[in-house]
Amino acid sequence: MSVSCNCIAGAMRAIRPASTLRTELHAVRTSARRTVTSSHSPSSAIVYRALPKQKTICLPRAQNSIWHGRNLGGNPRKPPGQPVRPFSNSTPRCKLKTIEQVRARNKGGPFNLTAAILFISAGVGLYFYFTYEKERVARKRIAEQTKGMGKPKVGGPFDLIDQDGQQFTHEDMQGKYALVYFGFTHCPDICPDELDKMALMIDKIKENCGNVILPIMISCDPARDTPAVLKEYLKEFHPDIIGLTGTYDNIKQTCKAYRVYFSTPPNVKPGQDYLVDHSIYFYLMDPEGDFVEAIGRNFTADQAAKVMMDHIKDWKGPLNKKEHWA
Template identity: 75%
Template sequence: MSTPSRCMAAATRGLISPPAARAAHRTVASRTSNLVASSRKATGGNTACLRELQRIQNGNRKITSSSQGQTRTFSQSASRNKLKTIDQIRARNKGGPFNLTASILFVVAGAGMWAYFTYEKERMARKRIAEQTKGIGKPKVGGPFQLVDQDGVPFSNEDMLGKYSLVYFGFTHCPDICPDELDKMALMYDKVVEQCGKVLLPLMITCDPARDTPKVLKEYLSEFHPEFIGLTGHYDKIKETCKAYRVYFSTPSSVKPGEDYLVDHSIYFYLMDPEGDFVEAIGRNFTADQAAKVIADHIKDWEKPLKKETRWQ
């Protein structure tokens, strides 16, 4: 093999480089070809050719090492293997989606939705009760009546409009049941007023009109609550009112003065809405707190204006 051919082979081997320096090698190969051509023309050019090839190879090594030394930075965060302290781990996970703040917000949102849907479920149940108890044309419970209050002032069902009314039927000579229920009624009334204001009329209609005169009712009810309103009237008027409210009572129609007798009657509190419609009957199985909650919930569901002034003040 001639000297120029050996120079060319040596230059070719020196041009082999990593892919990252191929572009630079193309330029070097072109220069090598030109040198080979010029070496053929030179006489006694073996020494010059070798020197030139050596210089080119040294340049190739510098280019290759320079290209291999280039690094590409993808992330400046520390690798998981280098996280050795708690502070480093917390710092890395601080901005993650599952942190303490996100957990608290998730729990609060879930609790809020549960409370909202529970309230709506109870509200719809109360609405169904109120709608089912209303009569078509004629009310199922309640209706017109004409009586007098404990001051002898006429009182009718029209005076109940604009407020909720809690109606109880009893009599002043009742030995135990009526006093217990009136004590409960006083607690119920105070709790409802505390939550909703004075939008509830506490009424007691006597089932014993012969003995329960306005004066007797006023003295009797003042022992339970100053806001209680007692209603009485003639026997026929009381009978019509009890019939309208579906109340059973056993008072005799004709009673002689001083005659002793027993009175039996239904024991319920009747809740009437501001339009005079029956809402719900509250029995003896309700505690004062439970009954007050039922009444207050119905009042809070009412979307129309309520009267807060009192006619008897």
């Protein structure tokens, strides 16, 4: 009986290694299924089966992580065996080998030479536009500030005589910009210099804006500046300048309206030479007879002409060119 028990025990010991062998074989067969686990998330593994006649796709680390992030966000898992959709249609830089390929890749990008030129051009255009608008608003503010409530601070009605002996009033200045200067024909140096400047300003304005300016010289010395004297004197400077004179009271009233200071020496004997002290400004008046701006001796002819042309171009109303002055 003891011999039989020993035989059964020996048979059982012989059978155990065979079962262990079968277990190991089953484990080896099962290992044919390979699992690729991301280094970032053990729970988000992508499983690829070893299928016949199919190409196994290995994702780069960056795309693998992004794809796992999408899966974690609740999006459906990408089926295995399908190519990964790229984020850009441009050729990767690592595959560009020639200069032509690099230029072709950069040509279609958002930042290229064409875009840079358009950006710079737009910036320059906006700069000049806002600069012009700023200057225009400043000129408009100056013109508005010089106007009084109901009546202008500078300028007003007057009744004088021109170099041809004809009556000339403030109404004859309507419809054009008027440039008014106060002086006298016996002035040794200042008045001739300013009248030369006035002639240059007239030509420049007519060249750029047309016949829209009415230049006027009003005498501060009516005792010596008769219409004939004014006509002979002004033709040496410019044929468009209109000379005005009148009685002493009319000249005094006109100077007061334009805020012009002038003074003649008292007790002057007939035929005696003398000088007249007066303000030295050009007064620019708009087509409605309102004062716009005073231009002093510190302006050159080009600077003064530019100031006047800017005001003329800002004018929105009609410029009535009367046949008498055209």
